[in-house]
Amino acid sequence: MNTMNLTLKIWRQPNAKAKGEMKSYKISGINDHMSFLEMLDVLNEDLQKKNEDPVVFDHDCREGICGSCSLVINGRPHGPQQTTTCQLHMRSFKDGDTIYIEPWRAKAFPVIKDLMVDRSAFDRIQHSGGYVSVNTGSAQDANNLPIGKEIADEAFNSATCIGCGACVAACKNASAMLFVSAKISQLAMLPQGQAERKKRAESMVAQMDAEGFGACTNTGACSAECPKEISMANIAMMNREYLGAKLTSEAV
Amino acid sequence: MSLTGLFLVSFLLVHLSGNFLLYRSDNGDAFNLYSHFMSTNGVIRVLEIGLLAGFLIHIFTAYILTQRNKAARPIQYAVSASNAKVTWFSRNMGLSGSIVLVFLIIHLINFYFPFHYGYDTYVDIEGTSYKDMYTLVATVFKNEWWYSILYILAMVLLSFHLQHGFASAFQTLGLEHKKYTPIIKGLGTLISVLVPLGFATMPVYFLFFN
Numbered sequence: 188m189n190t191m192n193l194t195l196k197i198w199r200q201p202n203a204k205a206k207g208e209m210k211s212y213k214i215s216g217i218n219d220h221m222s223f224l225e226m227l228d229v230l231n232e233d234l235q236k237k238n239e240d241p242v243v244f245d246h247d248c249r250e251g252i253c254g255s256c257s258l259v260i261n262g263r264p265h266g267p268q269q270t271t272t273c274q275l276h277m278r279s280f281k282d283g284d285t286i287y288i289e290p291w292r293a294k295a296f297p298v299i300k301d302l303m304v305d306r307s308a309f310d311r312i313q314h315s316g317g318y319v320s321v322n323t324g325s326a327q328d329a330n331n332l333p334i335g336k337e338i339a340d341e342a343f344n345s346a347t348c349i350g351c352g353a354c355v356a357a358c359k360n361a362s363a364m365l366f367v368s369a370k371i372s373q374l375a376m377l378p379q380g381q382a383e384r385k386k387r388a389e390s391m392v393a394q395m396d397a398e399g400f401g402a403c404t405n406t407g408a409c410s411a412e413c414p415k416e417i418s419m420a421n422i423a424m425m426n427r428e429y430l431g432a433k434l435t436s437e438a439v
Numbered sequence: 440m441s442l443t444g445l446f447l448v449s450f451l452l453v454h455l456s457g458n459f460l461l462y463r464s465d466n467g468d469a470f471n472l473y474s475h476f477m478s479t480n481g482v483i484r485v486l487e488i489g490l491l492a493g494f495l496i497h498i499f500t501a502y503i504l505t506q507r508n509k510a511a512r513p514i515q516y517a518v519s520a521s522n523a524k525v526t527w528f529s530r531n532m533g534l535s536g537s538i539v540l541v542f543l544i545i546h547l548i549n550f551y552f553p554f555h556y557g558y559d560t561y562v563d564i565e566g567t568s569y570k571d572m573y574t575l576v577a578t579v580f581k582n583e584w585w586y587s588i589l590y591i592l593a594m595v596l597l598s599f600h601l602q603h604g605f606a607s608a609f610q611t612l613g614l615e616h617k618k619y620t621p622i623i624k625g626l627g628t629l630i631s632v633l634v635p636l637g638f639a640t641m642p643v644y645f646l647f648f649n
């Protein structure tokens with residue numbers, strides 16, 4: 188086990204309206220087996236002992252499945268590894284490093300406090316069509332609804348999106364297309380999703396635009412930073428779904 | 440963006456193949472006949488309006504897109520490093536496009552407007568008199584060497600623009616497939632290298648070999 192001393196430059200912003208700034212903190216004796224969030228817990232205990240306001244950051248499961256943890260670390264969403272921040276370990280850093288920690292930056296993700304942003308824009312996009320509204324009843328026979336292995340795999344890959352928002356944070360246009368496309372594609376590929384397929388593509392894209400996200404210019408930064416490795420093929424599929432729906436749906 | 444972009448690529452291919460007539464060793468006759476046809480034929484004149492519209496729509500949508508995307512991130516990162524796996528070309532489409540635009544305007548002033556207004560050096564080809572565009576091209580490239588340099592530079596940036604733009608247009612249109620996407624990407628690289636290179640040979644030829 189190694190211990191390290193670090194300098195942290197952290198975005199501090201008391202509330203949504205206040206003007207924030209980067210503040211510097213020294214922290215010592217960090218164990219390299221700690222996760223990044225545990226390192227921040229240590230910092231917050233120090234701050235509390237000194238009667239200072241602890242740094243607010245999002246987290247929940249701490250096992251890489253809920254998508255709560257965020258943080259742009261040294262300019263990359265979730266830091267130097269392609270994983271979630273809770274799964275990032277301090278061994279990815281060296282003794283004496285300076286680490287910059289900032290919130291997701293997007294107009295559609297306003298800062299609530301410090302490093303915590305409001306990601307309810309994603310919820311509203313989901314509410315606008317990211318579901319199947321028919322009641323599915325009790326479990327059917329496994330092979331009642333045959334789905335090809337490749338399609339099932341692809342739909343599953345899309346479904347692994349945890350809605351963390353790293354795609355938005357990484358994109359130079361703060362575009363949410365990777366997230367929205369994963370949600371649209373997942374259901375477009377499965378038989379259960381067919382009934383609302385066109386309506387879903389139209390309303391989810393409309394909600395995405397209304398939230399103020401940017402538009403995709405296909406740089407691929409989103410996919411490169413996505414902890415679940417959602418592929419850009421989803422975005423092409425969403426474009427296809429959307430263009431097709433716009434051309435053929437009954438909604439005028 | 441994608442539709443106008445691909446339309447402009449089709450223009451580049453036609454324009455390039457026409458310009459290759461400069462290399463016929465016939466004192467420029469073929470090129471002059473071609474210029475005359477392109478500038479007077481009714482169908483071409485109509486297509487020209489379409490081309491102008493194509494450029495204007497492409498530039499206008501590029502402007503709207505850029506404004507919208509800037510507005511989507513009002514506060515910038517203090518440190519930004521999400522570019523490691525992203526090409527420079529894809530992040531700088533506005534820059535490469537704008538330099539191509541500046542070049543286009545100078546290009547029109549040099550070659551397009553003279554044909555229609557002002558320039559009046561004629562040659563005789565088989566008993567008919569035509570505007571001598573060949574000599575105009577040759578003298579511009581030779582005497583105004585700074586223009587040749589700008590021309591070559593603009594071709595480098597056009598290459599950068601297409602390096603991302605060509606394949607990107609297909610992705611935007613949803614045309615993505617395991618079988619065809621690698622072909623489209625290969626074709627994009629090929630076009631983005633060969634087309635600007637083809638154009639760039641012309642100033643080089645007139646500067647050094649003519």
Ligand code: HEM
Nearest residue numbers: 404440441444447448501532533536537540604607608611
């Ligand atoms: C011969 C000239 C040009 C050609 C052949 C061309 C071609 C293309 C193509 C194929 C795309 C990709 C479309 C997509 O991804 O949907 C594109 C995008 C773009 N073009 Fe052009 N273009 C030309 C001139 C210009 C000019 C003059 C400007 C600007 C003033 C410009 C600005 C842009 C911008 C900002 C984008 C892209 C957005 C992005 O994907 O990042 N282009 N262009």
Ligand code: FES
Nearest residue numbers: 247249254256273
């Ligand atoms: S805290 Fe749940 S994914 Fe990191």
